Amino acid sequence: MSSTKKKLLVANWKANVLKHDAQEWVQHFSQQKRREHHEYVVCPPQPLVGVLAASSHPHFTLGAQDASTLEMGAYTGESPASILASLGVRYVILGHSERRKYFKESSIEVAQKAELVLAAELTPIICLDSNQFEEQTELLNATLREKSIFAYEPVHAISTFGGQEDPLSTTLEAIAQLREYVGNESRILYGGSVDLENSLTYLQEDAIDGLLVGKSSLNPEIFAKL
Ligand code: PGA
Numbered sequence: 001m002s003s004t005k006k007k008l009l010v011a012n013w014k015a016n017v018l019k020h021d022a023q024e025w026v027q028h029f030s031q032q033k034r035r036e037h038h039e040y041v042v043c044p045p046q047p048l049v050g051v052l053a054a055s056s057h058p059h060f061t062l063g064a065q066d067a068s069t070l071e072m073g074a075y076t077g078e079s080p081a082s083i084l085a086s087l088g089v090r091y092v093i094l095g096h097s098e099r100r101k102y103f104k105e106s107s108i109e110v111a112q113k114a115e116l117v118l119a120a121e122l123t124p125i126i127c128l129d130s131n132q133f134e135e136q137t138e139l140l141n142a143t144l145r146e147k148s149i150f151a152y153e154p155v156h157a158i159s160t161f162g163g164q165e166d167p168l169s170t171t172l173e174a175i176a177q178l179r180e181y182v183g184n185e186s187r188i189l190y191g192g193s194v195d196l197e198n199s200l201t202y203l204q205e206d207a208i209d210g211l212l213v214g215k216s217s218l219n220p221e222i223f224a225k226l
Helices: 019-031 046-054 081-086 097-102 107-119 130-137 142-147 168-182 199-203 220-225
Strands: 007-012 038-043 061-064 091-094 123-128 149-152 187-191 210-213
Touching (some): 007 187, 019 046, 019 220, 038 091, 046 061, 081 107, 091 107, 107 123, 123 130, 123 142, 130 168, 142 168, 168 187, 199 210
Parallel strands (some): 007 038, 007 210, 038 061, 091 123, 187 210
16 A cells, blocks of 8 residues: 555444543534544444544544444344445444354354445454464455455554554564455554554554554544554
8 A cells, every 4th residue: 555545543442432522522523623634533442433423523533343244134233234334324333352252253244244245335344363364365356355455463462452452573574474365455554552642653654554443542632642
């Protein structure tokens, strides 16, 4: 990817935010000095997607943290991609390691979700650790490999699991490996314990197209400064 392309900064709030917090965050984020060469994406908890959609948010694009393996229909409790799209969602995180661990989500399900997300004209952000590169990408057709965004997230680096940020050299090696599976078109992000101290280390690399940020995205001042 060329260095002139905007870097994608994706906030993954996980299930940490109440309606009131989300509204305050949006208001504070709009008052921050943000980086011009970043595109910001906010993925709130699923029940709050509609709240953010209804609020004015000119400074970020709306995302979601998951989508269903099923299309619209009689599936109580599900969040089909086309309903998310109708709310103005543009990006959907899929296969996050917390979903793989706590909800036993498989790479097959992630691939099914990714197909429906793309069919709804949204962009999947597929999370994977290096031991899933081959297994996950071989389940994706060529269009999905090209049009999806991939987030390399080593499990040990995620703040809730271990919180040891990946050394840059390891990240670059892993991303080069992942490129061999997904080709040159798709964007590849890094995620895991990104904070104000280390964000630029990753962002200054041409090979890293952006960051997926958990904990540091909960504070709008910090997220705007990454
Ligand atoms: P973290 O989370 O930034 O809190 O490590 C990243 C993620 O889980 O996507």
